[in-house]
Amino acid sequence: MALKVKNTAIVRENSEIGTGIHSLWIEDPQISKAAKPGQFVSLYTGAADKLLPRPISLCEIKKEAGLLRLVFRIAGAGTERIAGFGPGDPIEVMGPLGNGFDMDGCKRAILIGGGIGIPPMLELAKQLSCEKSIVLGYRDELFLNREFEAYGSVFISTEDGSCGVKGNVIDAIRENALDGDMIFACGPTPMLRGVKQYAKEKQIRAQLSLEERMACGIGACLACVCRSKDTDEHTNVNNKRICKDGPVFYAEDVEI
Ligand SMILES: Cc1cc2nc3c(=O)[nH]c(=O)nc-3n(C[C@H](O)[C@H](O)[C@H](O)COP(=O)(O)OP(=O)(O)OC[C@H]3O[C@@H](n4cnc5c(N)ncnc54)[C@H](O)[C@@H]3O)c2cc1C
Ligand code: FES
Numbered sequence: 701m702a703l704k705v706k707n708t709a710i711v712r713e714n715s716e717i718g719t720g721i722h723s724l725w726i727e728d729p730q731i732s733k734a735a736k737p738g739q740f741v742s743l744y745t746g747a748a749d750k751l752l753p754r755p756i757s758l759c760e761i762k763k764e765a766g767l768l769r770l771v772f773r774i775a776g777a778g779t780e781r782i783a784g785f786g787p788g789d790p791i792e793v794m795g796p797l798g799n800g801f802d803m804d805g806c807k808r809a810i811l812i813g814g815g816i817g818i819p820p821m822l823e824l825a826k827q828l829s830c831e832k833s834i835v836l837g838y839r840d841e842l843f844l845n846r847e848f849e850a851y852g853s854v855f856i857s858t859e860d861g862s863c864g865v866k867g868n869v870i871d872a873i874r875e876n877a878l879d880g881d882m883i884f885a886c887g888p889t890p891m892l893r894g895v896k897q898y899a900k901e902k903q904i905r906a907q908l909s910l911e912e913r914m915a916c917g918i919g920a921c922l923a924c925v926c927r928s929k930d931t932d933e934h935t936n937v938n939n940k941r942i943c944k945d946g947p948v949f950y951a952e953d954v955e956i
Contacts, residue, residue: 705794709790722774723771724770727768735758736796737800738824740797741796742794755914759819806881808882810884811885831852833852833855835854837857840859856872883906895951926942
């Protein structure tokens with residue numbers, strides 16, 4: 701069984717890399733050693749009224765230094781509190797959680813990140829050894845884009861047309877005639893729906909990372925289920941728990 705622990709990690713660095721977007725480096729040698737791209741951790745905010753931890757994807761993993769990088773947008777009280785942590789502060793963290801991306805066997809990958817689904821694609825871009833086209837979709841303000849350039853060809857879409865292709869990630873893929881034998885995607889559900897449809901049209905396999913709202917984060921409460929092709933061995937219905945069975949699924953296995 702895969703390692704999953706609850707530890708007190710130490711914050712090493714916290715910087716704002718975009719409007720309301722934070723890059724947090726935490727030190728936890730045990731979780732970092734076991735972690736892989738596409739997995740996430742649950743962060744406890746430490747506040748008495750915020751008992752449920754907040755799930756955040758792994759953006760970078762530095763196993764030798766025992767470090768994990770988390771990049772998140774302030775969405776509400778929990779992430780606002782996490783954004784207030786500084787170097788040296790302890791932070792309760794559970795992980796690594798979820799299954800992660802299947803990196804075996806692809807020769808030409810298309811990595812697609814939309815908005816706050818962009819961070820987990822960075823560690824994947826670093827670890828995937830095949831040829832990569834990296835498509836990043838933003839509303840307007842860019843973040844993290846320069847950090848992808850070392851790992852593949854980067855294509856950008858913005859909703860307002862201020863950078864790259866005006867439109868969404870699928871517009872950027874079509875306009876640049878990108879091709880591959882595996883798509884990896886993380887982003888808002890409407891984007892993932894578009895990616896699933898595009899992958900079906902082009903007959904490319906696709907792995908989608910779903911970032912549904914969660915409660916327990918460990919498969920116990922069923923707060924995060926999505927409809928699936930196969931039945932869940934736990935409940936015997938056509939459901940998958942995103943936190944435990946996912947968050948990464950092959951597109952044909954889930955209804956979104
Ligand atoms: C597996 C997974 C990985 C994630 N990775 C990242 C990441 O790398 N970076 C990042 O910024 N965020 C990520 N998220 C989303 C993040 O967990 C939420 O933004 C966070 O829990 C919000 O907590 P809060 O207390 O700040 O806001 P809340 O007060 O709980 O919510 C504020 C607002 O955000 C909405 N919201 C909360 N959670 C989600 C969600 N999962 N999807 C869409 N809307 C939501 C709420 O409906 C509400 O409108 C991830 C979520 C999951 C499930
Ligand atoms: S969040 Fe509880 S089962 Fe997924």
